[in-house]
Amino acid sequence: MMKKMIKHPNNNPNLEEEERDWSHIPGQFLWGVMNYLPPFDAMRISYVCNSWKSIIKPEPNKITIPWVLCNPSSSISTDRIFIDLSTNAISRVKIPDIVSQGTCISSKHGWLLLHPNSHPMNIINGGFYSHRIFPYQPRVTSSKYEPNTSIVNNKCTLRLLHPVSGTVIDLPEIQEEDCNVVVGPAIIGAVSELTGKPELIIQASFRGHKGIVLRITRAGQSQWEEHRFQHCFGWETRVARVAMHGSTRVCCFDPKGRMCVFEMEDKSWLIFPELCNSRSGFVVECEDEVVKVAPLPPSVHGNQERYMFYKLGLDENGVIGWVEMERVGLENKWWFLDINGESYCVKGVGRKVFQLFGHYGMVRNGGGRVRFGTRIVSEVGIPLSVLDLDDGVPQELMPELALKDCKLGWILMDFPVSV
Amino acid sequence: MATIITKEQQEKEKMVTLVSSDSEKFVVEQKVAEKSHVIKMVMNCCGIESPIPVRRVKGDILKSILEYCEKHSKGEAQEVMEKWDKEYMDKAEKDLVFFHDLMLASHFLHIQELVDLIAVTFAGMLKMKSPEEIRQKFNINNDLTKEQEEHIMTTFGWAFQPI
Incomplete structure (x- = not known):
């Protein structure tokens, strides 16, 4: 490296x-320097x-835990807060x-898919669960999506960031x-393993x-x-969720859980009208599977929370449906849920469910208090918690943040593959 | 009397002369020069009688580094040192050329405490900046973006354009 100094000869002070x-x-x-950043x-x-790139190599085997992205909901500030939950940084x-x-509506491999309108169409009352069953549905009134006349809803440019x-x-x-017709949800369908760049977008x-x-x-x-x-x-009325099942099937869900599947290989459609006659829950894409995480009503005793896990598969009659997952299928996974129905899961350690309530300091019910099921928290309540499936006791997780009026979301911020 | 002379002699023996790349001479105590792992090794094998050339470090940089080493060999209270370090860095980071040379010299001379201090300061300069802002601040050639753009636009065919 000292050769570099010789590049600048000492006898030429002006240059x-x-x-x-x-x-x-x-x-x-x-x-x-990296240690201090x-x-x-x-x-x-x-x-x-x-x-610099040749010096800094990505860590390929690092476990990727989704980050939290805080979008200020009112201002047009260009600052965003990203929270790395593995370090709370x-x-x-x-x-x-x-x-x-823009609002982030899908995230894979460090890329965010942004919808230009401040209220993307798929946040209306969450992904797909009915309000009477989902126990922690806050009474979202003020933040409910209302078509805004100033925004042209039937036209938009999605961007990757x-x-x-x-x-x-x-x-x-x-x-x-x-x-x-409003422009519905979109996802990053696949990311190139070679370049780390998105190569398939579905809307x-x-x-x-x-x-x-x-x-x-x-x-x-x-x-x-x-x-x-x-x-x-x-x-x-609308498409609530789009998810990839394997690498060729695209599943579209309506708010009641009805599903249409598009097979990209032979460009055929399939419909499953009976699928909605089951427990409501979050639809999560998980390692080529489509998984439904269904919250159960809170138990009478204590503040335990419980979930059921189903995956899309063949039931005992050979019909496609939600099949309850075996316990072993839940091991070593962390589940990331949020109220907007945008959820991710990655390989992790232990069996935990991270819950994210979409709005921080925005959701209110009357006198500035928010009701999450049986719990009542103040307006600046804790919207992020983790639940261990073994005991079902939730722990609040939110790092101390002096933020108000933020919309929170999970994003996958893994190191990109070196180009 | 005899003991005093011995002490003086010892103190004299403890002094070492360092010569910068532009032939500026600095006479410092051995314990000050020892802050540099490299100079310490040179002193261990070659002794301190003859001047030690520090060929890759110019006079003004060596002077500043020795100032740092001297302060840090006194064993003062931590708060005092932190305040002093901060002032030292505030001054250094104003001149990027000086700061760059100080960074290289401390790295070359292997003065770990100073390398860490400079790393913290440098990290502060990089915080909250986009790659482009960093390039501008440090006048770094934009070689990566061109390659990325080519990758995006041609090699891997990213050519999304509005219909």
Whole structure:
């Protein structure tokens, strides 16, 4: 490394005033600097230049725990708070202006999929569970989505954001034919293992009697490929959730749990009208499976919370349905749920359920108090908790945050694969 | 009398001369010079009688480093040292060229306490900055973004454009 100093000859003091090669600082020193940086800034170091990137190598086997993303709901600030729950470290990150009003609706491999409107369409009353069964449904009135006349709902451009590098990728514009149709949810369907970049984006909207339109676009395509399906009888007003089952099947759910499946290989549709006649819960994508995590009503004694776990599979009659998961299938998994129905799960240690209530300091019921089932907490209550499945006792988790009016969400912030 | 002379002699023996790359000479106590692991090893094997050349460090940097080493060899109270360190760094980080050379020199001379102090200061400069802002501040060539853009736009075919 000392050769670099020789690059700047000592006998030329005038030139020296300007020139120092910061890209080639000693690797050992740069590693030392990483120890003093919040996780987000430490991750970002490798995006400055090739030399720094070659020094900072990602840790491929690190367990990835979703981070919490705090979106201020009122201001158009370009600052976002990211909380790394594995260390409770808080990073405040500036994001590009163009995406500052977007809300994250899906996240994979460090990428966020952003919806430009402040109220994405899939947050209405949560993903898919009925209010009378879900025990901790707060009385969301003030934050309930109301179509806003100032926002054109039938038209939007989804964007991909990599918050570490600041890369923004615009997806092709989506425009619904009918102005009464709102643009439905979207997910990052797959991320390239080679490049760490999203390579499949899926979006679904419900068009009333015209049925569902599923849009798919891949890396390299400049428009959405559309697949329509008219025969989704009895569907409730909108698509609540989209999830990948394996690498080729796309499952669309309505708010009552009805499911339509699109098979990408032969471009066929399947419908499962009976599927909604079961317990309500969160739909979670989990390692190529679609899992439903159903909260049970609180027990009479104490504050224990209980969940049932089902996965999409064949039941005893050979019919596709929600099959109760065996206990062994729950081992070594952490489940991440939130009230918006955006949930993730990753491999972890132990059997824990992390619960996130979508709004922090926003949800209110009368005199500034929030009611979560049997618990009543103050307006600045704790919206994040972890529950051990062994004893069912929830623990509050929220790091101390002087934040109000934030919308919280899980995001997957794993180290990207080195390009 | 005899004992006093011995003490003086000992003290004289404990002094060492360091010569910077631009031939500036610094006479410091051995315990000050020992703060550098590299100079300590040189002194152990070559003794302290002849001047030790520090070829890769210029006079102004060596002076500042020795100032740091001297302060840190006194064993003062922690609060005093922290305050002093802060002032020392506040001054250093104002001039990025000086700061860069100080960083390299402390790394080269292996003065771990100073390397850590500089790392903390440098980390403070990187916090809350986008890669582009970091590049601008430190005048780093944007070689990665070009490659990334090429990757995104051509190699891996990311060409999402509005219809």
